[in-house]
Amino acid sequence: MKVDGVLDKNDSVIAKSEPAITATATAAAAAVTTATALTPVTATLAIRANHDSIFLERFFGAFQWEEFACGCGSAFVNICVTYPIYKLIFRQMLHGVPVSSAMLQLRHEGLGFLYRGMLPPLAQKTISLSIMFGVFDGTRRYLVEDYRFNDYGAKVIAGVVAGSAESILLPFERVQTLLADSKFHRYFSNTPSAFRYVVTNYGFRELYRGIEPVFWRNGLSNALFFMLREEASNRLPKRKSVSTRTAQEFIAGAVIGASISTLFYPLNVIKVSLQSEMGQLTEGSWHACKRIYRERDSRIANFYRGCAFNTGRSFISWGIMNAAYENLKNLMSQRELKSKLTAMQQR
Numbered sequence: 001m002k003v004d005g006v007l008d009k010n011d012s013v014i015a016k017s018e019p020a021i022t023a024t025a026t027a028a029a030a031a032v033t034t035a036t037a038l039t040p041v042t043a044t045l046a047i048r049a050n051h052d053s054i055f056l057e058r059f060f061g062a063f064q065w066e067e068f069a070c071g072c073g074s075a076f077v078n079i080c081v082t083y084p085i086y087k088l089i090f091r092q093m094l095h096g097v098p099v100s101s102a103m104l105q106l107r108h109e110g111l112g113f114l115y116r117g118m119l120p121p122l123a124q125k126t127i128s129l130s131i132m133f134g135v136f137d138g139t140r141r142y143l144v145e146d147y148r149f150n151d152y153g154a155k156v157i158a159g160v161v162a163g164s165a166e167s168i169l170l171p172f173e174r175v176q177t178l179l180a181d182s183k184f185h186r187y188f189s190n191t192p193s194a195f196r197y198v199v200t201n202y203g204f205r206e207l208y209r210g211i212e213p214v215f216w217r218n219g220l221s222n223a224l225f226f227m228l229r230e231e232a233s234n235r236l237p238k239r240k241s242v243s244t245r246t247a248q249e250f251i252a253g254a255v256i257g258a259s260i261s262t263l264f265y266p267l268n269v270i271k272v273s274l275q276s277e278m279g280q281l282t283e284g285s286w287h288a289c290k291r292i293y294r295e296r297d298s299r300i301a302n303f304y305r306g307c308a309f310n311t312g313r314s315f316i317s318w319g320i321m322n323a324a325y326e327n328l329k330n331l332m333s334q335r336e337l338k339s340k341l342t343a344m345q346q347r
Contacts (some may be wrong), residue, residue, distance in 0.1 A: 013255050041075070058146055063138030066332050071133035074324035075125040078317045083118050085313040090180045092306030093272045097297055099309060104332070117179030119191045124172030129321065131169075135162040135224055152227065159223030166218045169205035173214070177275040184278070202279050210274035212285045214287020219266040228256045229322070246323050254315040262315035266303045268310075 091102035106114060140158035145151040149157070175194045178184045198206050220256040239245035272290050277283075283291070283323040296302035 058142065062142040062143075063134060064146065065298055065330065066132075066174070067137040068130040068134035069327040070325050070332065071129035072126045073328050074321040075129035077119070077324045078320045081320060082120065082313050084114055085309065085316075086121070087114060087117075087180060089204070089306045089309045089313060090177075090272065092309065093269055094181060094276055095303065096305050099306075102203075102306075103255045105182070109286070117176050117191070120172040120176040120179070124169050124176070126165045128169050131165050132222060133325065135165050136222065154214070155225045155227050155230070160219040160224045161168040163218030163220070163222035164215065166222075167211060167215050170211050170214055171195070174207050174209060178271060178278065178293050181276055206278065209277075209282055210271045213267040213271045215276070217264050221264050224260055225256060228260075229253070232256065245328060245342070249326045250319040254319030257318020257322070258315040259309050260317070262307060263309050265307050265310060269303055276297050296312045322325075 014051065014306060015194045060318070087106060088099065088102050091097065092099060095102075136158045140154045143154040143157060144151065175191060175198070178194055178198070178279055179191065188197045229252070236248060236252065237247055269292060270285055273288050273292055276287070295299070296305075
């Protein structure tokens with residue numbers, strides 16, 4: 001991700017953060033002065049409330065809406081292209097069958113069922129990528145500007161925070177799994193009916209079945225993705241041509257995304273296995289891992305069935321998302337620059 005100069009240059013970070021620190025110190029001093037006229041308990045509560053207010057103002061003030069918008073737009077483009085590939089991989093994950101058998105299943109069901117269940121991942125991914133890029137950038141900006149964190153430490157913490165925030169969208173993945181599994185076809189016909197059926201019969205908690213592997217997957221993969229992505233952005237040559245720059249951004253995002261997706265593929269297998277059941281007692285991730293291992297001939301390699309197609313899909317999808325994100329970001333930056341120049345000329 002290309003970030004503002006504020007994050008790339010330590011001197012700029014310090015210069016920008018000094019007014020905020022001064023304002024924070026002034027506000028805290030004012031709170032202490034006011035608190036001296038109050039009782040000890042009331043004074044403590046007043047100071048604590050003031051500190052909380054300052055924290056919220058500084059933390060959320062570091063977020064930029066452009067990051068959320070670019071993440072959302074890049075996810076929309078990606079899902080429209082890659083959903084049929086996901087459907088094929090899902091069948092291999094669930095049933096442990098080769099790609100030819102998974103393709104025969106989809107052909108037998110027909111084109112009408114090929115895009116069945118697309119709405120949950122479309123909604124989930126657009127919101128998820130928006131949170132991923134927006135929360136990462138805002139959290140890292142806050143840590144660097146207000147606490148002068150080491151850049152790598154800020155990236156890791158911001159990535160884990162963004163991944164954890166993404167986990168609240170698990171109900172979309174849950175319903176997507178149910179809609180893609182043929183054994184549940186007779187229970188509901190679309191996304192709203194699936195949500196109603198699950199909540200009515202099993203409660204909201206059922207929507208969060210399988211959250212443990214998702215939590216680990218999101219946090220660790222986000223931290224690793226942003227670290228590698230920015231290393232690539234800093235080390236690769238700067239291209240002047242739009243086409244060559246876009247191609248470089250596509251390849252960089254594709255290689256990084258596919259590698260991380262392959263690394264954490266077993267967590268997706270565990271998640272799909274947990275979410276393919278409904279209404280039963282939730283199984284722990286470790287117990288599910290051991291069960292899958294036994295069911296698949298006690299071979300670790302069988303955890304990676306469907307991984308080849310998953311790697312291919314991830315290569316395409318992360319390449320599309322990275323290139324789309326960067327182009328949207330550049331477009332917004334150019335429009336912002338033009339508006340500033342126009343405002344300066346009008347003065």
